[in-house]
Amino acid sequence: MGPKWLKDAVFYEIYPQSFQDSNGDGIGDLQGIIRRLDYVAELGCNALWVNPCFDSPFMDAGYDVRDYKLVAPRYGTNDDLVRLFDEAHARGIHVLLDLVPGHTSDQHPWFKESAKADPNEYSGRYIWTDDAFWGMEGRPYIAGMTERAGAYMLNFFASQPALNYGWLDPHKPWMSAIDAPEALATREAIKDVMRFWLDLGCDGFRVDMADSLVKNDDGCKSATCAIWRDIRTMMDADYPDAALVSEWSNPAQALCQAGFHADFYLDHHFNGYNTLLRDYETEGGDHSYFLKDSGGSIRRFLADYLPKYEQSREYGYISLITCNHDTPRPARTLSAAELKLAYAFILTMPGVPFIYYGDEIGMRYLDVRTKEGGYQRTGSRTPMQWSRDEGMGFSTAPAQQLYLPLDASDDAPCVEDQLRDADSLLSEIRRLTALRHAHEDLQADAPFSVINDDEDAAPFVYRRGKMILAVNPSSREKRFEDGLLAGKRLAYRIGEASLADGCLKMPGQSFAVLA
Ligand code: NOJ
Numbered sequence: 475m476g477p478k479w480l481k482d483a484v485f486y487e488i489y490p491q492s493f494q495d496s497n498g499d500g501i502g503d504l505q506g507i508i509r510r511l512d513y514v515a516e517l518g519c520n521a522l523w524v525n526p527c528f529d530s531p532f533m534d535a536g537y538d539v540r541d542y543k544l545v546a547p548r549y550g551t552n553d554d555l556v557r558l559f560d561e562a563h564a565r566g567i568h569v570l571l572d573l574v575p576g577h578t579s580d581q582h583p584w585f586k587e588s589a590k591a592d593p594n595e596y597s598g599r600y601i602w603t604d605d606a607f608w609g610m611e612g613r614p615y616i617a618g619m620t621e622r623a624g625a626y627m628l629n630f631f632a633s634q635p636a637l638n639y640g641w642l643d644p645h646k647p648w649m650s651a652i653d654a655p656e657a658l659a660t661r662e663a664i665k666d667v668m669r670f671w672l673d674l675g676c677d678g679f680r681v682d683m684a685d686s687l688v689k690n691d692d693g694c695k696s697a698t699c700a701i702w703r704d705i706r707t708m709m710d711a712d713y714p715d716a717a718l719v720s721e722w723s724n725p726a727q728a729l730c731q732a733g734f735h736a737d738f739y740l741d742h743h744f745n746g747y748n749t750l751l752r753d754y755e756t757e758g759g760d761h762s763y764f765l766k767d768s769g770g771s772i773r774r775f776l777a778d779y780l781p782k783y784e785q786s787r788e789y790g791y792i793s794l795i796t797c798n799h800d801t802p803r804p805a806r807t808l809s810a811a812e813l814k815l816a817y818a819f820i821l822t823m824p825g826v827p828f829i830y831y832g833d834e835i836g837m838r839y840l841d842v843r844t845k846e847g848g849y850q851r852t853g854s855r856t857p858m859q860w861s862r863d864e865g866m867g868f869s870t871a872p873a874q875q876l877y878l879p880l881d882a883s884d885d886a887p888c889v890e891d892q893l894r895d896a897d898s899l900l901s902e903i904r905r906l907t908a909l910r911h912a913h914e915d916l917q918a919d920a921p922f923s924v925i926n927d928d929e930d931a932a933p934f935v936y937r938r939g940k941m942i943l944a945v946n947p948s949s950r951e952k953r954f955e956d957g958l959l960a961g962k963r964l965a966y967r968i969g970e971a972s973l974a975d976g977c978l979k980m981p982g983q984s985f986a987v988l989a
Contacts, residue, residue, distance in 0.1 A: 824922045922936060
């Protein structure tokens with residue numbers, strides 16, 4: 475199933491702009507991340523995903539890459555990144571970079587060449603029609619901006635032209651087949667980028683929009699999956715310890731067909747993950763499971779999750795996340811007490827969990843002006859709140875120079891305060907990650923099954939390996955009695971959960987682990 479280290483991996487996602495500024499220019503950088511590696515290790519995270527840190531005009535926060543092989547000067551140098559790998563490895567931390575294979579910036583030299591009228595080596599690197607007037611069969615495109623006669627396809631924002639991996643069903647002269655030389659050349663160019671960073675010491679990649687490579691791919695994305703399998707073959711042969719994590723959110727494709735080691739369970743409206751933490755867009759109120767007394771049921775999560783889990787568990791891992799740089803922070807609607815239960819669940823489920831920087835202290839979703847193509851995502855991208863010092867320990871730059879404003883409220887959560895408080899969210903999450911590392915049954919592989927999901931009078935009870943876990947997000951006491959509990963002892967609890975005479979008592983908002 476891939477690299478062994480994934481079995482006990484707990485990831486920490488770092489948005490480099492906002493984590494730690496080391497040179498006082500108001501924006502985070504690689505030296506800043508290095509400075510905080512001990513914090514990451516003490517949090518119990520043994521792997522990092524760093525959002526794109528490559529040269530870019532930053533029209534989409536770096537997901538518009540201008541040079542795949544160069545660290546953006548605002549973050550430091552390639553040598554700094556290699557130092558980050560080394561320093562992380564010295565602490566037992568693996569580092570994934572963010573690979574953006576579906577598009578580049580329109581400032582990338584490949585694109586500039588491809589936009590020239592005279593045919594050249596890069597003419598086929600992107601998807602172009604041969605006529606500037608007839609659009610692109612309903613797909614987003616830009617025409618009229620280039621010397622080359624034709625329209626080029628977009629993969630995301632206007633600044634992100636789609637790289638050409640070919641079409642499953644090339645039915646126009648300008649569409650490349652998936653095995654056309656120009657489509658194969660794109661694939662080799664991306665492999666070359668991967669090799670470049672793997673050779674320098676990175677431990678793999680989180681892959682952006684991994685399902686977006688081949689156009690007109692059929693419903694099961696067979697041609698895109700075939701490309702990833704080819705890439706996985708390269709990894710297995712030459713970098714067997716490196717990991718590939720997909721932004722796909724379809725484990726049947728990403729894990730079973732494409733060969734990714736892990737796939738994010740993303741926040742999509744009304745999917746299982748959404749019902750746990752972020753159900754607020756549903757008509758009729760927010761029934762998020764972890765929102766106290768919301769009336770939400772774990773069954774909505776299970777109905778979506780269980781078939782995916784059963785289908786893919788032999789192939790790879792589903793990654794539950796606290797949040798990411800694209801979604802509202804969970805603290806937008808959940809209190810610290812609710813977040814503790816949600817994180818306890820995320821950190822005791824199978825697969826490979828991810829904590830988004832700042833979620834461990836309950837950083838808020840802020841109402842801030844858009845930055846670098848963030849739009850409503852920007853509120854989840856504000857600077858890390860380390861201390862009560864000026865700049866909250868993020869930066870010594872004057873407030874108006876910061877990448878984004880800090881949380882200005884008097885009770886803005888910060889690391890320093892929460893480290894001093896055994897009852898804080900941060901302290902809880904540190905205990906939870908320690909618990910996971912201490913028990914193989916709570917890690918990626920141990921089987922998961924449901925013991926009780928009838929929550930009228932009982933908590934939700936689930937099994938991981940030989941351990942039994944229970945959670946009660948409501949305000950009412952619930953009880954669970956069963957012969958299964960015989961011989962078990964409480965190994966961890968949140969709230970006053972108790973176990974006596976084969977009866978598990980779970981007061982409102984509690985969590986228990988029985989070993
Ligand atoms: C997904 C990334 O997470 C998001 O931040 C980005 O804007 C798009 N892909 C486009 O690369």
